Amino acid sequence: MKNKIPPQQQESLKSAAVExxxxxxxxHQPFEQRLEHALADGQMHSALGRFAPSWRASRQAVFGYxxxxxxxxxxxxxxxxxxxxxxxxxxxxxxxxxxxxRAMAEAAGAIVYEARTAEEANRYIYELCTRKGIDLVVxxxxxxxxxxxxxxxxxxxxxxxxxxxxxxxVAQLAHERPSHMVMPIIHKTRQQVGTLLTExxxxxxxxxNVAEQVAVxxxxxxxxxxxxxxxxxxxxxxxxxxGTVMMLTNEGNGRLVTSLPPVHVVMAGxxxxxxxxxxxMTQLRLLARSxxxxxxxxxxxxxxxxxxxxxxxxxxxxxxxxxxxxxDPRFKDALRCIRCAACANICxxxxxxGGHAFGYIYSGAIGLVVTPFHHGIEAGxxxxxxxxxxxxxETVCPVEIPLPSLILDVRHRAVEAKGLPWLxxxxxxxxxxxxxxxxxxxxxxxxxxxxxxxxxxxxxxxLGILGKLPGMHxxxxxxxxxxxxxxxxxxxxDRVKGQVLSPSKxxxxxxxxxxxxxxxxxxxxxxxxxxxxxxEAVIKVLRACGVQVTFPQKQNCCGLIALNSGDxxxxxxxxxxxxxxxxxxxxxxxxxxxxxxxxxxxxxxxxDYMKLFEDLQQPGWLRRARALAxxxxxxxxxxxxxxxxxxxxxxxREGGERTDDVIVTYHDSCQSIxxxxxxxEARHIIQDVLGLELxxxxxxxxxxxxxxxxxxxxxxxxxxxxxxxxxNAESTGAAVLVADNPGCLMHLRGGVDASGRKMxxxxxxxxxxxxxx
Amino acid sequence: xxxIDPFVRFQERLTAVGGEAHAVAGIxxxxxxxxxxxxxxxxxxxxxxxxxxxxxxxxxxxxxxxxGIKIREAGSPASVADAPAGISGAELAIAETGSVxxxxxxxxxxxxxxxxxxxxxxxxxERLLPMLEDAGNLLQKLTxxxxxxxxxxxxxxxxxRTADIERTLTIGVQGPRVLCVIVVG
Numbered sequence: 034m035k036n037k038i039p040p041q042q043q044e045s046l047k048s049a050a051v052e053x054x055x056x057x058x059x060x061h062q063p064f065e066q067r068l069e070h071a072l073a074d075g076q077m078h079s080a081l082g083r084f085a086p087s088w089r090a091s092r093q094a095v096f097g098y099x100x101x102x103x104x105x106x107x108x109x110x111x112x113x114x115x116x117x118x119x120x121x122x123x124x125x126x127x128x129x130x131x132x133x134x135r136a137m138a139e140a141a142g143a144i145v146y147e148a149r150t151a152e153e154a155n156r157y158i159y160e161l162c163t164r165k166g167i168d169l170v171v172x173x174x175x176x177x178x179x180x181x182x183x184x185x186x187x188x189x190x191x192x193x194x195x196x197x198x199x200x201x202x203v204a205q206l207a208h209e210r211p212s213h214m215v216m217p218i219i220h221k222t223r224q225q226v227g228t229l230l231t232e233x234x235x236x237x238x239x240x241x242n243v244a245e246q247v248a249v250x251x252x253x254x255x256x257x258x259x260x261x262x263x264x265x266x267x268x269x270x271x272x273x274x275x276g277t278v279m280m281l282t283n284e285g286n287g288r289l290v291t292s293l294p295p296v297h298v299v300m301a302g303x304x305x306x307x308x309x310x311x312x313x314m315t316q317l318r319l320l321a322r323s324x325x326x327x328x329x330x331x332x333x334x335x336x337x338x339x340x341x342x343x344x345x346x347x348x349x350x351x352x353x354x355x356x357x358x359x360x361d362p363r364f365k366d367a368l369r370c371i372r373c374a375a376c377a378n379i380c381x382x383x384x385x386x387g388g389h390a391f392g393y394i395y396s397g398a399i400g401l402v403v404t405p406f407h408h409g410i411e412a413g414x415x416x417x418x419x420x421x422x423x424x425x426x427e428t429v430c431p432v433e434i435p436l437p438s439l440i441l442d443v444r445h446r447a448v449e450a451k452g453l454p455w456l457x458x459x460x461x462x463x464x465x466x467x468x469x470x471x472x473x474x475x476x477x478x479x480x481x482x483x484x485x486x487x488x489x490x491x492x493x494x495x496l497g498i499l500g501k502l503p504g505m506h507x508x509x510x511x512x513x514x515x516x517x518x519x520x521x522x523x524x525x526x527d528r529v530k531g532q533v534l535s536p537s538k539x540x541x542x543x544x545x546x547x548x549x550x551x552x553x554x555x556x557x558x559x560x561x562x563x564x565x566x567x568x569e570a571v572i573k574v575l576r577a578c579g580v581q582v583t584f585p586q587k588q589n590c591c592g593l594i595a596l597n598s599g600d601x602x603x604x605x606x607x608x609x610x611x612x613x614x615x616x617x618x619x620x621x622x623x624x625x626x627x628x629x630x631x632x633x634x635x636x637x638x639x640x641d642y643m644k645l646f647e648d649l650q651q652p653g654w655l656r657r658a659r660a661l662a663x664x665x666x667x668x669x670x671x672x673x674x675x676x677x678x679x680x681x682x683x684x685x686r687e688g689g690e691r692t693d694d695v696i697v698t699y700h701d702s703c704q705s706i707x708x709x710x711x712x713x714e715a716r717h718i719i720q721d722v723l724g725l726e727l728x729x730x731x732x733x734x735x736x737x738x739x740x741x742x743x744x745x746x747x748x749x750x751x752x753x754x755x756x757x758x759x760x761n762a763e764s765t766g767a768a769v770l771v772a773d774n775p776g777c778l779m780h781l782r783g784g785v786d787a788s789g790r791k792m793x794x795x796x797x798x799x800x801x802x803x804x805x806x
Numbered sequence: 807x808x809x810i811d812p813f814v815r816f817q818e819r820l821t822a823v824g825g826e827a828h829a830v831a832g833i834x835x836x837x838x839x840x841x842x843x844x845x846x847x848x849x850x851x852x853x854x855x856x857x858x859x860x861x862x863x864x865x866x867x868x869x870x871x872x873x874g875i876k877i878r879e880a881g882s883p884a885s886v887a888d889a890p891a892g893i894s895g896a897e898l899a900i901a902e903t904g905s906v907x908x909x910x911x912x913x914x915x916x917x918x919x920x921x922x923x924x925x926x927x928x929x930x931x932e933r934l935l936p937m938l939e940d941a942g943n944l945l946q947k948l949t950x951x952x953x954x955x956x957x958x959x960x961x962x963x964x965x966x967r968t969a970d971i972e973r974t975l976t977i978g979v980q981g982p983r984v985l986c987v988i989v990v991g
Contacts, residue, residue, distance in 0.1 A: 084973060102810075103902075103937075140951055199979065200970035216970060223972050247968060247976040254980070259884050275949040285966035285981025288920050292913060292958070293883055310942040310949075317938060325969075328819065329903045331981065333961040337949045340911050340958040 058209045058389040060408075064415025068390040072749055077212065077220035081384045084219060086732065088378045091326025092429070099318070099328075107318075109431070116319055117433045119312035120369035123273075124359060130273040130306045131350075137276025141338025143346040151181035151407075154351045158183065158265070158298055161347065162192050165296065167262040171254070173280075173287040174198040175267025176214060176372055177300045177351050179394050180407055183265075194265070195257050197286040199250050206233050212388040214374040214396060215324045220387055254286070264290035268301035269371070270316055271348075274309045277337045278348065281320060281330045288332055297339070299348045303355050304368040316371055319431035323373035354406035363648075367402045367439060369432035376426035376436055381736045382419045382743070385750045392416050398426035398436040405443055414447040419747055421740025421754075422597055424707035438644060441597065448599035457742065461595040461603035464558065467610065470589070474562050478520035490516035490786055511745060514752045515783035518563040525556050525565035526586055534572055534582035550675070551581040553615065553624040555638075555665075557631035558590040559775040567775060570802035571630045571668060577805055578672075578681050585618035593637040596645065597741045605649060608642050612657050619664060626675075627661070630668035630798050632704040632711075632774040638665050640708060668798060669705065669773045673714035677722065684806040685723055695725045697800065698767035700758065700781070701734040702774035715773060715797055723804045728765035732757075737772075739780035755784045763790060773797045812901040812934050813989055819904030823964035824977045826986040827904070829931070833862065836928060836988045837869035845891045845924035845984060850876040852892040852922055854915030862990075863895040863928050880914040883921060892922035892982075896929040898944050899989065902937045905963040906987055909948055909956040916958060924984040927962070931991045 056062070057070035071077065100108040123130055135145045148154035154177075162170070170187070172178065172194055184194045184205075196202045200217030204210065206229045211217030218226070227240035230249050239245045266287060270279040278299050280287055291297050307313055321327040339346040358364040377383050377397025392400030393412040401420060404413035417440055426436040453461075463470045484495050493500070493512040500509040511517065536549055552575065560568045572582050592607030615627055629635050639662040646655035666675070697719055705711045712734075719727045738744060738754030759781065762770045770785075770792050772778055782794040795803075810818075817827040830836050840846065851870065857879075858864045867877050880886050894915070896906040906927045910916055919925050935941075941961060948956040966981030977983060 080972070087973075137951070141955065141957060197980070198970075199968050203970070216973070218970055219973070221971075223974075226971050243971045243974045244976050246971055247979055251980055255887060259887075275946070277945075277949055283966065284968050284979040285920060286979070288916075288960065289980055292916055292920065310946045311939065314938045314942040328823075329905065329961075329963050331823070331962065331964055331966050333905075333963075335945055335949065335959040335961075337955065337957045340916075341913060 056208055058212065060210060060393045060412070064390065068386060068415070071386040071390040074220060074387070076222050076225075077387045078385070080219050081387060084216075085378065085384045088326060092322065092375070095322045095326050095328060099322075112315055112319055113431045113433055116312070116315045116371075116431060117369060119307060119315065120432050123306045123308055124304070124365055124368050127303065127306060127359065130308060131303065134271050134273040134276050134306060137274070138338060138348055139276070141276055143276065143338045143348050145348045145350065147350045147352070149352045151351070151353045154181050154300065154349050154353070155183050155186040157349055158300075159187060159190055159192065161296070161298070162187070162263065165262065167192065167296070169193050169195070169257065169261045170263040170265055171195050171197050171257050171261040171290050171294065172201075173264070173266045173282065173290040174201055175265065175300050176395065177267060177302050178265065179211070180353065181300075181351065183300070195254070195261070197254050197257070197290055199247065199284060202250065202254075203229055206230075210389060210394070212396070213377060214372060214388070258289045258293050261294045263296040263298060264294040265298045265300060266291050268299050268305050269320065270307045270313050271301055271305045272307055272310060272313050272335075275337055277335050279313055280334045280336070281317075281332070282334070283331045285332065288334060291334070291336060292340070295343065296345045297347070299336075299346070300351060301348070302351050302353070304370065320371055320373050323375040323429065323431045354403075358403070358406050363442060364402070364406070364439060366434050367399065369434055370399050370403075371432060373431060375429040375431065379425045379429050381423060381425070381738065381754045382421055382740075382747070382750050385753045386419065390416065391419055398440060399434070401443060402434075402436060402439045405446060410446055410450050413443055414451060417443045417447060419743065419750065420444075421736055421738065421743045421751075423703035423736035423740065425703070425736065428707055441599065444599035445601055446599075453598065453600055457598055457600070461598070461600050464590045464595065465603040465606040465610075467587070467589040474520055474524070478522045481519055485519040489519050490783070491519055492516045492787070507745060507748075511748050512787070514748070514787050515744070515755070515780060516786040517783060518779050520562055521565045523565065525561045525568035526584070528565055528569060529572065529584045530586065534576060534584065536579040536581055537576040549579060549581050550626070551583065551622060551624040552626045552628040552671075553618045553622055554582050554584050555588055555591075555615065555627055555629040555634065556584070557629060557634040557775060559779060560631060561588075563779065564775055564796075567630065567778070567796045567799055570796065570799040573802045574798050574805070575628070578676050578683060580676070583618065583622040583624060585614055587614045587617070589614070591634045591637045593633055593641065594741055596637070596641055601645065601649070605645060608645060608658070609654060611638065612642070612654070612661055615661055616657065624664075626671065627665045628668060628671055629665065630773065630796060631776070632667050632669075632702050632709060633776050635665055635667040636704040636708045638662060667705070667709060667711075667773070669711055669714050669718070670709065672718055677718075683722055683801070685804045686806050687724070695769075696765075696767045697725050697727050697769045697771055698730045698762050698765045699727060699733060700730070700737060700762065700770060700772040700777060702772050702777045703736050705773055706734050715771070718797065718801065719771065723801065725804070728767050730761040730765050730767075732761055737777045737780050739776045741776070744780060751780075755780060759784055759788070759790060759792075762792065767792070769793045769795055769800065771795050771797050771800050812936055813931075815901040815936075816899060816904050816934060816989070819902070820964060820985075820987060821904075823904065824967070825904065825964035826984065827989070828986070829989045829991070831991045833865050833990060834869060836990050837866050837873070839986075839988055840866075840893065840926055841870060841873040841875055843891075843924070843926075843986065846875060848890045849874060850878055850890065852878050852880050852886055852889045852918050854894065854910060854912065854918055855879045856912075856915070857893070857895075860895060862930070863893075866893070866928070880918050883913070883917045886917045887921045889922045891924045891926065892918035893926045893928065894919050896927050896987075897933065897948070898941060899929045899934040899987065900936075900938060900941050900961070901934060903963055905941070905961045907941060907944065907959065907961050909959040911957050919960070919962065920981055922982055923978070924986065925982040927985065927987045929987065929989055931989050934989055
């Protein structure tokens, strides 16, 4: 980006670069350092910790209100599908809408400039300043100017750019980047703000009184507004039918920036194009509500050309990687983004580290997705590793962007570009070779005995000297807060081998006159090798419900662990193995269903496999994956939607007196709630079928922090998320914590063990098996 | 689904964001609301240069003058900045969000609503419409190219605000601290 810079300005560029080096929040700092700094920022941690639940509540309230008052057409679900349609149309017909927008805007007197790169956009604005002798510009919030690093560019060339949005200005004073797209200084205390304002103004400003601090901005920026010859703003939408720029603000600075200076420059990405006012109203309904839980912002402004004849208006449209996104059949969906930051607000790892680490200029889930296109895969590689694939972001996106799967696509690209860490390569490679993996696991299940000492856990204290071996440091650190599970000396496959798992009662046939349901049980590698007792419980419960169970001995890992790490090669190998094994098992047993008590495996097979074979362009496997998916069901759905719905009666022990032992709290695993849409089923089973007391924990539907390999790569983040979950669970007073996903259970169980908490952590099937009469 | 009187809804939404909403029978009562408002202790109110001639709101000016209130026409932004009170007319009000739609092209007219501390907005009762779709329809019409094209339109919902510092809400930042909408029958 370095243009021909006059010598006297090279100095200021150098000193700006030095400042950046010293600034731990700047995106040019290595990711690891930004992350370390973020994890140490106690203020940001508590601010984000308070914000997350309060935002969720406000958002729920505002969308609930709209639906209650105006009906289902105004529900979030309906409105977002309308906006998605409108944005998809705009993306599909971009040249048409662009031509229309341009024609209308120019007819109204605006000058439209199309910038292909960040450099072109910055240079256009800089040259406009030099032509007019402008050395001071006032800015209202525009993410695109941060994307192109406009302020840096102008300042290196002697032009002062003043941010007038309160949060952006304070960040500017602190020489820091905003840590959130909508709340730039959420990471700052009022004390810090008061100090910054005191230094900037030379007056003593209160460290406590926020109203007084806010009043400062009105005074300090008055001169800038009145004297600046250029105002630079963003756009929330570019309405093609009239050539109108739509802008949402709360403070009032946006209207001053765009009205007072004689020259107004709008910077906007092409993706801001939308067809009509009607569609813009839908966007209006969704944007503020998703961002802050407001019904609408204080000001929504519609600018069509320069308002008066003495004014000049330029609209700089920025590509900077957007056309590459548009050309990609998957990433084109991300162009629908309306920059609401809901995907940041709901994200559990974001909540722990904030926007400086969880992104690169653009933060939150969308930041992980677009960064490779605007700033390169290097910039995106670090931040994407923080994603735990909980899928919460997708549930709140007002334009239905498939963020979780796009993030995994970015992960895959990062792995292609940079390779996999050797340990992962070794593990996935082993998993993809079932016979070798079997031998290796059996070996480890014996070799670990001195360390597990007969317990089900590998604990730090028992690692001893082993912990000092090379490569063990990460394991030791992990075991410190999450006791690791031991390999079962007798895996599930051994326990069921040769057995006939027939119904333990004849109820199905007798009571319903229907033939017995048969299922193929797909245990998943975790249940098989680490928690065979969970598998045994599943089988016991199914048999007690009159179901015939078969266990295909050839089953292995579904491949999720590799796919989620961006390793498509090993993941696809395991997917193909799994499909083949289950097809054969179905053929042999004539089973009605393939059943798994691992929600993660189920989602992997019924959702992820299809996408994988589409991306690999293997239509044969895609067809087979689709056919297999029809037969696959998770344990909870099977119990509730099939067995109980068919009138199956479970003989359970009486609830009896309410002893502590039968008070249960339930964790909604991400796959179950966000991917499979399950919520009431498990609760129905626990309360109505088992007759137990269920106490809801706060935020039962927030991720437990396991996130597959994320808990190893980013142990501290995973630990914090886990602690939130365990604290929430404990707060109910329940003695038993239940979930239906072995990954979550391993994580939570290990956390309970390492912290000495007193809670039993069970799979739903284990709870049911315990309560059978 | 509920059907609520539009003004009741409008008032509910506007007061929820810290604005004021009044429904009055006519322009005389509107003048009363303004003149008795605490913002008028200074006795001066700013209006756009063409306000006196605008229908129907121009008629309010002599009513205010008769109560001893000085009328000043907005000039440069600097001259209006932080003036205690300003009055504008709105094209439309939207009940769903408690918003008013202002569509004056001239800078002087617009700074009345951008830089004064208390902003009074007058809107006719028949222009109080239920939903944002209604705003969208009007926006479409107002932006059509031609001599009456409105080039700078704002949907204003309450006073200016920020929660940027520790998420503590502060009303009154760069824009007005008080927004008072008077719906005139």
